Each structure stands twice: as structure tokens, then as C-alpha cells.
Amino acid sequence: MSGSAPRNPTDTQAGAGRALGSSLRSAVAAVGDYAGSLLKSARDLVRFVGGVSHLLGETCTWCFRGLFVPGYKLGRRSVVEQAVRVGVQAIPIVMIVQIFIGVILALQMAPTLERYGQMERVADVVGIAIFRELGPLITAIVLSGFAGASIAAELGAMVESEEIKALRAHALNPIQFLVVPRFLATIVMLTGLAVIADVIGAFGGFITSVMVLGVSPSAYLSATQDAVAMKDFITGLFKAGVFGVLISMIACYEGLNVTGGAVGVGRATTATVVKSIVALIATDAVFTAVFFVLEL
Amino acid sequence: MSQDDVVISIRNLVKAFQSTDGTVVRVLDGVTFDINRGETVVIMGGSGCGKSTLLNCLIGEYDIEEGEISYRTKEMDAPVDIAGMSERQLNAIRKRIGILFQSGALFNSLSVSENVALPLQEHSYVDASIIDIVVTMKLQQVKMLEHRDKRPGQLSGGQKKRAGLARATALDPEVLFYDEPSAGLDPVTSTAIDELMMDLSKKLAVTSVVVTHEMDSAFRIADRMVMLERGRVLKLGRREEFEALRDAKQDTLLSDDERLIHQFLNGAGEGPLTDADGMSEFEKLIVSGAS
Numbered sequence: 001m002s003g004s005a006p007r008n009p010t011d012t013q014a015g016a017g018r019a020l021g022s023s024l025r026s027a028v029a030a031v032g033d034y035a036g037s038l039l040k041s042a043r044d045l046v047r048f049v050g051g052v053s054h055l056l057g058e059t060c061t062w063c064f065r066g067l068f069v070p071g072y073k074l075g076r077r078s079v080v081e082q083a084v085r086v087g088v089q090a091i092p093i094v095m096i097v098q099i100f101i102g103v104i105l106a107l108q109m110a111p112t113l114e115r116y117g118q119m120e121r122v123a124d125v126v127g128i129a130i131f132r133e134l135g136p137l138i139t140a141i142v143l144s145g146f147a148g149a150s151i152a153a154e155l156g157a158m159v160e161s162e163e164i165k166a167l168r169a170h171a172l173n174p175i176q177f178l179v180v181p182r183f184l185a186t187i188v189m190l191t192g193l194a195v196i197a198d199v200i201g202a203f204g205g206f207i208t209s210v211m212v213l214g215v216s217p218s219a220y221l222s223a224t225q226d227a228v229a230m231k232d233f234i235t236g237l238f239k240a241g242v243f244g245v246l247i248s249m250i251a252c253y254e255g256l257n258v259t260g261g262a263v264g265v266g267r268a269t270t271a272t273v274v275k276s277i278v279a280l281i282a283t284d285a286v287f288t289a290v291f292f293v294l295e296l
Numbered sequence: 297m298s299q300d301d302v303v304i305s306i307r308n309l310v311k312a313f314q315s316t317d318g319t320v321v322r323v324l325d326g327v328t329f330d331i332n333r334g335e336t337v338v339i340m341g342g343s344g345c346g347k348s349t350l351l352n353c354l355i356g357e358y359d360i361e362e363g364e365i366s367y368r369t370k371e372m373d374a375p376v377d378i379a380g381m382s383e384r385q386l387n388a389i390r391k392r393i394g395i396l397f398q399s400g401a402l403f404n405s406l407s408v409s410e411n412v413a414l415p416l417q418e419h420s421y422v423d424a425s426i427i428d429i430v431v432t433m434k435l436q437q438v439k440m441l442e443h444r445d446k447r448p449g450q451l452s453g454g455q456k457k458r459a460g461l462a463r464a465t466a467l468d469p470e471v472l473f474y475d476e477p478s479a480g481l482d483p484v485t486s487t488a489i490d491e492l493m494m495d496l497s498k499k500l501a502v503t504s505v506v507v508t509h510e511m512d513s514a515f516r517i518a519d520r521m522v523m524l525e526r527g528r529v530l531k532l533g534r535r536e537e538f539e540a541l542r543d544a545k546q547d548t549l550l551s552d553d554e555r556l557i558h559q560f561l562n563g564a565g566e567g568p569l570t571d572a573d574g575m576s577e578f579e580k581l582i583v584s585g586a587s
Contacts, residue, residue, distance in 0.1 A: 073418070157404075158404075161399060161401060161404075162397045162398070162399065162401040163401050163402075163403055163404070165357060165397065165401065166395070166397055166401035166402075166403070167403075168357065168390070169355055169357075169390060169393075169394075169395040169397075170390065170414070170415045170418075170463075171386075171387035171388075171390040171391050171415075171418075171419065172414075172415075172418055173383070
């Protein structure tokens with residue numbers, strides 16, 4: 001008989017044992033790596049939240065000083081310049097987006113409402129959804145890309161070109177000089193843009209309902225008036241203000257902490273948009289729950 | 297020179313950074329020297345020797361681990377150690393110093409004249425018309441008046457440095473720091489900047505601290521020179537002493553330190569500076585991604 005000697009059962013068992021041990025070690029290592037990456041993500045999240053909170057505290061302190069303490073300047077010209085950049089230039093984009101939101105809402109709700117013979121109720125749905133949620137939220141999401149990314153990129157470039165260091169060297173506080181104007185401008189303009197978004201979004205729903213769904217204009221307007229209460233409008237504006245705080249703080253934090261040259265600036269810009277959107281939606285969820293409980 | 301003539305006193309300065317692997321590296325390791333009123337001190341050394349780190353410590357940009365950095369400006373009765381000072385306390389010192397950064401560090405959203413006016417607007421309560429007069433004067437001193445309405449993006453490298461210098465002198469500082477003033481400039485422009493520095497130093501009677509590794513420039517402007525190597529002061533002395541070392545014959549050099557300084561001053565490719573792995577501790581930190 002040709003071929004190798006028969007295998008020793010003991011050798012086979014040892015080989016299988018080694019293979020099993022190796023697999024087990026790999027599995028444990030993989031679990032360990034994953035746990036390590038989760039811990040790192042958790043640590044990064046804590047560091048981020050802590051950093052943004054600290055920046056918010058300092059920003060509010062400088063705002064207070066600028067507004068109420070003699071000898072401190074607020075930089076009104078700078079606030080106005082930032083407001084034009086952050087808000088005024090975003091009006092066309094917000095209007096276009098919101099009119100489409102109104103159209104989409106009306107068309108999506110129409111089939112269901114028609115089944116129940118409640119077509120004119122499309123005004124209620126569009127009005128409440130736009131004024132309470134989609135007006136401020138979609139506007140904030142648009143602004144996180146339009147203004148948030150731009151703020152992060154600008155501040156990041158300033159870090160890389162030593163302009164921030166130059167500010168400190170001239171005994172000027174970067175938060176007072178750079179962050180406060182952007183913070184105030186974003187809050188004020190986002191609140192203003194939310195009003196525009198509400199009106200334009202409702203108009204989009206109105207046009208669609210009247211021209212496509214056959215709802216009479218007077219019925220639509222009357223239904224909107226009945227459905228949308230002042231508290232819907234106010235809660236929407238309140239959210240818009242909070243969203244302005246989030247976008248400006250995240251953008252300024254990411255920009256001021258840029259490292260690594262142009263690549264770092266790009267990373268900060270992307271991180272600003274992503275983190276802003278997540279923060280906006282998470283905050284909106286919290287507010288929605290709170291207002292639900294408080295029956296607001 | 298008496299202690300009253302010392303404007304900055306540095307004693308046993310230690311500054312360390314931590315690399316990503318957790319190793320702590322002392323970039324400055326016991327630096328000690330004085331800077332006297334009215335003189336121009338050049339701080340030099342190879343890449344990664346710690347000179348920019350030293351500059352950042354002197355202007356309060358970095359916290360230090362050990363040691364003392366004491367300032368004595370004209371209003372002070374006694375020297376004041378800036379280590380551990382709050383931002384507010386540091387700002388009082390910063391209003392008495394000026395810094396010209398490597399690239400000028402002009403604020404891109406402002407014109408040249410607005411850049412120069414900014415420290416005056418923020419730290420004084422004088423009328424806008426007076427500020428305009430001061431700005432005109434400062435720009436005239438650095439020969440940048442015709443460019444006053446331009447934005448930094450429209451300026452050449454040399455023009456940015458001139459504008460940066462005008463801004464650094466806006467509050468008539470007692471000490472001017474220069475971070476690699478000749479970096480990125482052609483030889484002619486570099487000489488022009490050196491002459492401007494010397495001219496301003498005389499006219500404004502300021503103390504100048506210049507970080508550079510451009511030897512031609514250093515020998516042109518220095519009263520005294522400090523050579524750093526691996527975070528330590530290798531030699532401190534008058535310009536003439538360094539000139540003598542530079543011009544000495546190789547076989548007359550007695551110590552490793554002298555041979556190292558000789559190699560550096562002459563820009564020689566071979567010698568004690570490049571005998572080991574060719575990288576300084578700070579360069580290794582950069583490569584390892586220090587925090």
C-alpha cells in the first residue's frame with residue numbers, strides 16, 4: 001500500500017485544539033477591539049459634549065458682558081455682518097425648500113384624507129406640521145450646511161493661518177471677537193428664517209390644495225386658522241432659537257479645534273454638518289416629547 | 297547691566313509635550329537667560345530645537361511645566377512671573393508686547409488699515425479720527441501706506457509681513473517678538489525686512505526678540521544671540537562671539553558644542569548635528585503625532 005502513514009488520533013486532536021484555540025483568541029480579540037472602539041466613541045462623545053457646553057458657557061458670559069457690563073464691547077457691526085451672511089443670504093434657499101415641503105406634505109396626505117372625505121383637513125396637517133416641526137427643523141438643517149459648514153471652515157482656516165493666535169497675542173479674546181457675533185447672528189436669523197419658512201411652507205400647501213386637490217381657498221385658509229394655534233407658532237420659534245444655538249456652537253467648536261492643515265479643515269466642516277443634523281433631530285425629539293407631556 | 301535693565305527673565309524653563317503613545321518629551325529643558333531692555337536678541341537653532349516653542353511660552357500661548365518667565369515693563373515696580381497667570385492677567389502683559397507671526401497672520405476679513413486699527417479700537421478709547429492718524433503713521437513707517445485699503449489676499453509675502461509689523465507696533469509695545477521674519481522671502485526682501493526691524497527698533501526704542509535660522513539675517517540684526525539645541529541653551533553671547541566661532545578653523549574648535557555651533561552657523565552638511573538619527577526630539581514628536 002502506497003501513501004503516508006496513518007494519522008495518529010492524538011495528533012489530529014491536538015491540531016483541532018490549536019485551531020479552536022486560535023479561533024477563540026481571534027474572537028476574543030475582535031470583541032475586545034470592538035469594545036475598545038465603543039469606549040473610544042463614548043469618550044469622544046463626552047469630550048465633544050463637554051467642549052461644546054464649555055464653549056456655550058463662555059459665549060454666554062461674553063454676551064452678557066457685551067450687553068450689560070460697561071467697558072465691554074459687543075461688536076454690533078460684526079453681528080450684523082454675520083447675520084447677513086448666515087441669514088439673509090439663506091432666504092432664497094429656505095423659500096425654495098419650504099415651498100417644496102408644503103407641496104410634498106399636501107400631496108402625501110391627500111389620498112388618505114380623501115378616503116375619509118376630509119380633504120379640506122389637509123390644511124390642518126400642513127399647518128401644524130410646518131409651524132410646529134418642519135418649518136424650524138428643515139430650515140435648521142439647511143442652515144447647518146449653508147452657514148454651519150461655512151463657519152467651521154472659516155474658523156478652521158483662521159486657526160491654521162495663526163489668526164486665532166494673533167487675536168490672543170493682541171489681548172483679544174477669540175470667543176468675544178469671533179464666536180459671539182456668529183452665535184447671536186445664527187439664533188436671530190434662524191428664528192427669523194423660521195417665520196419665513198412657516199409662511200412659505202403653508203403657501204406651498206395652499207397652492208397645491210387649491211390648484212391640484214380642488215380645495216377652495218377660503219376653506220383652506222379657514223381650516224388653517226382653526227387648526228394652527230399661537231402656541232404652535234411660538235413653540236416652533238422657540239425650537240428655531242435653540243437650533244440656532246446648536247448649529248453655531250457645534251460649528252464654532254469644530255472650527256476652533258481644527259488640527260492637521262487643510263485636511264483637518266475639511267474634516268471639521270463635514271463633522272459640523274453631521275453632528276449638527278444629529279443634534280437637531282435629537283433635540284427636536286426631546287422638545288416634542290416635552291411639549292406633548294406639557295400639552296403645549 | 298543691572299536687574300532694572302532686564303525686561304524678560306527666563307529661569308529653568310521646562311516645556312513638555314505628550315506624544316500619542318503616552319511618552320512625555322521635554323522640548324525645552326531648563327532654558328535660562330535674560331533679555332535686556334533695548335537690545336535685539338536672536339534665538340536660533342536647528343529645526344525642532346525648541347525655538348518656536350520658546351517663543352510661544354514667552355507670549356503666554358503655552359503653559360509651562362516648570363520654571364519662570366518674568367516680565368518687567370516700564371510701569372512695573374517689580375518683575376511679574378507670567379507662568380500660571382489667567383488670560384485676563386496675561387492680556388495686561390500682551391498689550392505691552394507685539395508679535396510678528398511667520399506668515400503675518402493678518403485677519404483676512406479686514407483691510408490692511410483695519411488690521412492695524414484693530415488693537416487701537418479694542419484697547420483704547422480715542423476717537424476714530426485719532427486712530428486713523430496713528431494707522432497712517434504706522435503704515436508710513438513700514439512703507440505700506442499705498443496698500444492700506446487692500447485685503448491680505450492681495451498682498452505679497454513681504455507686504456504681509458510689513459502690514460503685520462505695523463499691526464504689531466500699533467500700541468507702541470516695549471517688546472517685539474518676530475517668528476521667522478525672513479521665512480518664505482527672497483534675499484532682497486529679507487534684507488529689506490531686516491532693515492525695517494532695525495529701523496523700528498531704533499525709532500521706537502523697543503526690545504526685539506527674533507526667532508530665526510537664517511544666519512545672514514541673524515548676524516545683521518543681533519546684539520546678542522542664543523543658540524538652542526535639544527531644548528537647552530547651548531551658547532549665549534554677543535554677536536561678535538558667534539561671528540568668531542563661525543569664522544574659526546575646524547581644528548581650533550575645542551569642544552563638541554563648539555563644533556556643533558560651527559556646523560550650524562556655516563550650514564555644513566556633516567557634523568555633530570547630523571551624526572545621530574538626524575531628527576530632533578521635537579521632530580520625532582511631530583512624526584509620532586504629539587498632542
